[in-house]
Amino acid sequence: MKRASAGGSRLLAWVLWLQAWRVAAPCPGACVCYNEPKVTTSCPQQGLQAVPADIPAASQRVFLHGNRIVHVPAAGFRACRNLTILWLHSNALARIDATAFAGLALLEQLDLSDNSQLRSVDPATFHGLGRLHTLHLDRCGLQELGPGLFRGLVALQYLYLQDNGLQALPDDAFRDLGNLTHLFLHGNRIPSVPERAFRGLHSLDRLLLHQNRVARVHPHAFRDLGRLMTLYLFANNLSALPAEALAPLRALQYLRLNDNPWVCDCRARPLWVWLRQFRGSSSELLCSLPPRLAGRDLKRLAATDLEGCAVASRPSHPVWTGGPANEEPLGLPKCCQPDAADKASVLEAGSPASAGNALKGRAPSGDSPPGNGSGPRHINDSPFGTLPGSAKPPLTVLRPEGSEPPGPPTTGPRRRPGCSRKNRTRSQCRLGQAGSGGGGAGDSEGSGALPSLACSLAPLGFALVLWTVFGSC
Numbered sequence: 439m440k441r442a443s444a445g446g447s448r449l450l451a452w453v454l455w456l457q458a459w460r461v462a463a464p465c466p467g468a469c470v471c472y473n474e475p476k477v478t479t480s481c482p483q484q485g486l487q488a489v490p491a492d493i494p495a496a497s498q499r500v501f502l503h504g505n506r507i508v509h510v511p512a513a514g515f516r517a518c519r520n521l522t523i524l525w526l527h528s529n530a531l532a533r534i535d536a537t538a539f540a541g542l543a544l545l546e547q548l549d550l551s552d553n554s555q556l557r558s559v560d561p562a563t564f565h566g567l568g569r570l571h572t573l574h575l576d577r578c579g580l581q582e583l584g585p586g587l588f589r590g591l592v593a594l595q596y597l598y599l600q601d602n603g604l605q606a607l608p609d610d611a612f613r614d615l616g617n618l619t620h621l622f623l624h625g626n627r628i629p630s631v632p633e634r635a636f637r638g639l640h641s642l643d644r645l646l647l648h649q650n651r652v653a654r655v656h657p658h659a660f661r662d663l664g665r666l667m668t669l670y671l672f673a674n675n676l677s678a679l680p681a682e683a684l685a686p687l688r689a690l691q692y693l694r695l696n697d698n699p700w701v702c703d704c705r706a707r708p709l710w711v712w713l714r715q716f717r718g719s720s721s722e723l724l725c726s727l728p729p730r731l732a733g734r735d736l737k738r739l740a741a742t743d744l745e746g747c748a749v750a751s752r753p754s755h756p757v758w759t760g761g762p763a764n765e766e767p768l769g770l771p772k773c774c775q776p777d778a779a780d781k782a783s784v785l786e787a788g789s790p791a792s793a794g795n796a797l798k799g800r801a802p803s804g805d806s807p808p809g810n811g812s813g814p815r816h817i818n819d820s821p822f823g824t825l826p827g828s829a830k831p832p833l834t835v836l837r838p839e840g841s842e843p844p845g846p847p848t849t850g851p852r853r854r855p856g857c858s859r860k861n862r863t864r865s866q867c868r869l870g871q872a873g874s875g876g877g878g879a880g881d882s883e884g885s886g887a888l889p890s891l892a893c894s895l896a897p898l899g900f901a902l903v904l905w906t907v908f909g910s911c
Contacts, residue, residue, distance in 0.1 A: 464494050465479065466491075468484040476522075477497050477498045477520070478498065479501070481502050487505070488507060488508075489502065489514040493517070495519070497521060502526050504528045509532065511535055512540070515541075522547070526553075532556060537562070539566075548573050551576045557581060559587060561584035561589075564590075567590075572594075573596070578602055579602060582604065583599075588615055592615075592616065592617065593617060594617065594618055597612075597621050599621075600623060605628070609635065610634055615638065616639070619644065620644045621644070623650070624647060624649045625649045630652060630654040630655070631652060638662060639662055639663060644667065647669075648673050649673045654676075656683065659683055660683050660687055664688050665689050671693075671695050672721060676695070677727075680708065681712040690716075695720065703744065704744060706736055713737050
């Protein structure tokens with residue numbers, strides 16, 4: 439029994455040695471090959487300038503990072519049908535053949551980061567990688583994302599594109615990535631977020647867009663991101679953000695919008711309302727303009743701080759409302775500008791000015807501002823309400839009998855002075871005073887004209903009396 443047991447142990451050791459030899463025998467000279475926990479070929483930081491030609495076909499993991507590899511050829515990994523992890527980061531890659539990863543149907547992780555000379559990737563490079571769940575393309579100097587670059591990557595969950603030179607987000611670039619949970623786009627040169635940029639990302643949990651040049655976000659850009667929990671847009675060029683864009687983010691918990699040049703005027707009102715209802719964590723939104731609100735947090739402003747929206751009939755001469763008189767436009771658009779004039783005196787260009795031109799039917803402060811249509815805007819589109827149909831000043835209420843007559847109005851057409859106590863008697867102006875006794879509002883205009891008529895005829899009546907008295911003599 440002892441001899442049989444010893445023979446079995448020797449046989450097992452021999453089989454294990456043969457298995458290890460089969461893996462280790464073809465191992466490239468600069469690499470280390472082992473088969474536990476997975477069959478691995480590891481060649482980091484060996485000064486390699488090309489992909490080794492004799493990588494064992496049974497390799498499940500290949501580590502080639504930290505070398506000086508410039509080119510990944512079409513047949514570089516064709517024999518590695520079992521490959522699940524491939525690291526090529528921190529090399530000098532400038533070109534990857536379109537079919538370099540063809541046949542790697544089991545590949546799950548591909549790291550191509552830190553290759554600043556890569557610049558562009560052929561749109562067919564990742565086709566066929568149906569099991570890939572992590573793709574690193576960060577710090578590669580990429581200028582653009584070719585059409586269909588991520589087509590067919592249905593299992594992808596993590597996509598790293600940060601710290602490149604991307605200058606645009608193409609429409610439907612991520613449409614096939616229905617299982618993507620993390621998308622890193624920070625540290626690029628992206629100027630705007632178009633409507634179809636994130637179409638199809640129904641599982642996205644984290645979207646990082648900070649440290650770009652984003653100045654505009656389309657109101658429907660985040661329509662498919664109902665599961666998004668983290669959104670970073672800080673350190674961009676945003677002066678406004680439509681609340682409509684944030685409305686679909688029902689699961690949002692972390693929002694960072696700091697370090698943007700926010701303009702806290704009427705356009706910020708919808709965002710202010712949305713932030714007051716948001717129950718997650720959000721950063722400060724420090725106002726840059728207008729100057730009277732500079733440095734203040736938009737979230738902590740009162741509703742009255744965001745008033746001052748006015749209609750500019752001419753872009754070069756905006757109408758201002760509210761705020762100190764010495765403030766300048768400072769490049770603000772026509773929507774909101776501060777001014778010393780009262781909100782009630784905002785008039786459409788060309789309409790006569792008057793002290794009685796108060797706005798009627800003023801909308802409550804919670805109403806949203808008018809839309810930014812391209813057509814001409816009427817003064818009645820103002821959020822303060824509509825103007826009266828006539829610009830004439832209101833009629834002056836007549837004083838009781840025996841009091842001093844009212845002085846001339848401050849604005850409007852000048853009127854002839856009425857009778858003074860020296861050139862009229864009570865009987866001569868009695869007709870005019872009779873109309874002021876208890877007439878209603880509809881009689882005020884007629885009663886106001888009678889005193890003027892009576893008093894203007896008083897000198898003629900006085901001359902007639904004198905002629906009658908002395909004429910007989």
